[in-house]
Amino acid sequence: MNRFLALFAFAVLAAFLYILVRKVGTLDLWVVVGLTVALAGYDFLSSSKNKS
Incomplete structure (x- = not known):
């Protein structure tokens, strides 16, 4: 469930920045938004890995 909510939040952020x-x-502004989305995507991928 947390992964779904994080993905939803990332999608909303990306959509807002695209608009x-x-x-x-x-x-x-394209460059700044690109870096922002890249950093948010990296944070999503690194924090949503299975912790064992």
């Missing part, structure tokens, strides 16, 4: 970038459309 923002499409509306503004500058290159530097």
Whole structure:
């Protein structure tokens, strides 16, 4: 369940940032949003691994 909620939160964040970038459309904002999504994706993948 936690993995599902984390994936849902990541999808909502990515969708919000995509809408923002499409509306503004500058290159530097694309770069910042790309880095933000990459870091959030890395955090999702590293924190949702099975801990044994």
